[in-house]
Amino acid sequence: MPHIEINHNLAAGKHEQLVKLCPFGAIEVAGGKLAVNAGCRMCRLCIKKGDGVFTLADDAPVNTVDKSLWRGIAVAAEISSGKIHPVTFELLGKARELAAKVDFPVYALLTGCGVSKLAGQLLEYGADEVFVYDQKELEHFRIEPYTAVLEDFIDRVKPSSILVGGTPTGRSLAPRTAARFRTGLTADCTKLDISPETDLDQIRPAYGGNIMAHINTPNHRPQFATVRYKIFPIPEKQDNPRGEIHSCQLAPEKLVSAINVCKTELKKNEKGIEEAEVLVVAGRGVKKPEDLSMLRELAGLLGGQLAFTRALVEAGWGDARCQIGLSGRTVKPKLLISCGVSGAIQFVAGMSSAEKIIAINSDETAPIFNVAHIGIKGDLYQIIPDLIRQIRESGQEVL
Amino acid sequence: MEIDPKTGVLKRDGVESKMNPYDLYALETALRLKQQYGGVITAITMGPPQAQAVIREAFMMGVDRGVILSDRRFGGADVLSTSYTLAQGLRAAGEFDLIICGKQTTDGDTAQVGAELAEFLGIPHVTGVCRINDCNAGQLSCDLDLPLELQSIQIKLPCLITVEKGIFEPRLPSYRLKLATDDREIIMLTLDDLPDKDPVHYGLNGSPTQVKRIFPPENNNAREMWNGTEAENSKKLFDFLKNNKFLQQLR
Numbered sequence: 001m002p003h004i005e006i007n008h009n010l011a012a013g014k015h016e017q018l019v020k021l022c023p024f025g026a027i028e029v030a031g032g033k034l035a036v037n038a039g040c041r042m043c044r045l046c047i048k049k050g051d052g053v054f055t056l057a058d059d060a061p062v063n064t065v066d067k068s069l070w071r072g073i074a075v076a077a078e079i080s081s082g083k084i085h086p087v088t089f090e091l092l093g094k095a096r097e098l099a100a101k102v103d104f105p106v107y108a109l110l111t112g113c114g115v116s117k118l119a120g121q122l123l124e125y126g127a128d129e130v131f132v133y134d135q136k137e138l139e140h141f142r143i144e145p146y147t148a149v150l151e152d153f154i155d156r157v158k159p160s161s162i163l164v165g166g167t168p169t170g171r172s173l174a175p176r177t178a179a180r181f182r183t184g185l186t187a188d189c190t191k192l193d194i195s196p197e198t199d200l201d202q203i204r205p206a207y208g209g210n211i212m213a214h215i216n217t218p219n220h221r222p223q224f225a226t227v228r229y230k231i232f233p234i235p236e237k238q239d240n241p242r243g244e245i246h247s248c249q250l251a252p253e254k255l256v257s258a259i260n261v262c263k264t265e266l267k268k269n270e271k272g273i274e275e276a277e278v279l280v281v282a283g284r285g286v287k288k289p290e291d292l293s294m295l296r297e298l299a300g301l302l303g304g305q306l307a308f309t310r311a312l313v314e315a316g317w318g319d320a321r322c323q324i325g326l327s328g329r330t331v332k333p334k335l336l337i338s339c340g341v342s343g344a345i346q347f348v349a350g351m352s353s354a355e356k357i358i359a360i361n362s363d364e365t366a367p368i369f370n371v372a373h374i375g376i377k378g379d380l381y382q383i384i385p386d387l388i389r390q391i392r393e394s395g396q397e398v399l
Numbered sequence: 400m401e402i403d404p405k406t407g408v409l410k411r412d413g414v415e416s417k418m419n420p421y422d423l424y425a426l427e428t429a430l431r432l433k434q435q436y437g438g439v440i441t442a443i444t445m446g447p448p449q450a451q452a453v454i455r456e457a458f459m460m461g462v463d464r465g466v467i468l469s470d471r472r473f474g475g476a477d478v479l480s481t482s483y484t485l486a487q488g489l490r491a492a493g494e495f496d497l498i499i500c501g502k503q504t505t506d507g508d509t510a511q512v513g514a515e516l517a518e519f520l521g522i523p524h525v526t527g528v529c530r531i532n533d534c535n536a537g538q539l540s541c542d543l544d545l546p547l548e549l550q551s552i553q554i555k556l557p558c559l560i561t562v563e564k565g566i567f568e569p570r571l572p573s574y575r576l577k578l579a580t581d582d583r584e585i586i587m588l589t590l591d592d593l594p595d596k597d598p599v600h601y602g603l604n605g606s607p608t609q610v611k612r613i614f615p616p617e618n619n620n621a622r623e624m625w626n627g628t629e630a631e632n633s634k635k636l637f638d639f640l641k642n643n644k645f646l647q648q649l650r
Contacts, residue, residue: 003603026447037447038446038448038469038470038471039449040471040474040475041475041476042475042602042610043610080546140550143514143517143524143525144523167546168526168527168545168546171526172524173514175478175482175512175514175515176514176515176517176518178478178479178515179483179514179515180518182479183479183607184479184606184608185479185515185608186608187478187510187511201611206613211613211614211615211616212613212614212616213610213613214610214611214613214614215608215609215611216608216609217608217609218609220607233644257523258523258558259523259525259553259554260553260554261551261552262551262553263550264545264548264549264551265548266547266548266549267545267547267548267549278645302640302646334645335643335645356643364626369624373622374622374623374625375623375625376632377624378625378627378628382629382630383629383633384633386629386630386633386634387633390633390634391637391646394637
């Protein structure tokens, strides 16, 4: 099996320094000799940095797979509240792009109950062939029947790669099926490409996100990758797509489940500002309480929430639970748009780790511009209504 | 953990064998079920011998048995190989009715070992359990936290569940239990103790995925200032929101 071998002659006298090479503490000194323990993750850093002390030894025959038998990029469509989840369209766009590089078809798998009518949409967003399993046993996502369907689809179509949305159901279905086929799965990819050998080049953050890893599945098919929602763009819709829809069925005995869904109810949307992905923040630049409605409207269009600085909460314009800062809440949204906020340190302490900070302020010396990724010098009373109008006209507000 | 962008070497800070915080919720769920319905709780983990500290902590919370899968030949395992090794370890460790996993790890953050493990054991699984309602007559009733919905389900035992953070408040380790369990033996399993002894199925050999290279992420903390007119800026802002996928969301 592949393992790391140590040249003990070269290692002599350098044990202490070599032990430090391994970020996982897997290199140790045992009985006066250097050894690699079970903590090894085969990251191969020691090989790279060890000046020849460590080498990779691989004496096992590699299982090879005939890659020419596995063709096509497949996307497992996801249904959410009776509609196709937009992550499916994003994946179809990426699948189309990858397929073009190696001259592969794009397949889509549609699973559910009463979903046949949605199959045409998958063609519009890039699928060449859609395989539909529309059966009453598939009304709810239950792992055994859904895995049985994906297994049947793979046996029938033999796709080279399968892309699955990194949603809770996708993150359950993809690994279960990958294990059934004893093949590789790379979760939460942020970039995907394909090599001429049809290996997926999968890039994902590793070890808490401070490191990126490039991962391949060189000797197994199919290759599974999950991608989270909103990583890839939604492709342009085609008006008169060509393509075929295949209606498939599995025998009811293959769709039995040990899971019984008793009831499903919509969650009340009562997230606090800490959980919001998008926050619009009102500061002292807002002149009267009535003007908050326009900021609230923008927050609503972006699927986010309205939050306040301390000054506005103390003035009684906003709820204390929606206050950001040292005396309020600490937030880490994907996007924070501050409107008329000066950016006192007490405020910044509660929001500086937001992923993207956009600050609108008419005073170009406002300290908020030191923390904002995008600083907009201007009048929020012109910019915000104009922005709201554009979002409404584009029809791209939150559904 | 971080990577040094100049030298390409991983910085060692913060890498140690300690309990994955998400697993505390799994342990607490097991302890609550035991309080109400009885049973024996086994904590199982795969890792270097240093993982003993993790099992000791589980003992201090009230876990009955501890198993560590540790073998040089398990090194370099990806999701598939890790799940397979755990499945083999569970078979070697004895019978079970329910397997509880934490939501995810804090390093890989893939949240996929639970589903693969259930497949290798041939038992059903559900993820995202946020509430346990009942457990009797061979089945577990629980609620699942889905993105838009709360779903109540029943699942037959034996099965595997992954629990959400916050399902229960994890208890603190107890000093009394520490004293009582100080000399409790931890079962150490190597490849030779597992039903499948073929080394090809473990570690790097049993891993279909290969890490081709690792590199530091791009730094996107650039700051910019827009000084145009209000009309220009609102257009630019709209394009920014559109291009960065803040529009056209599901909800």
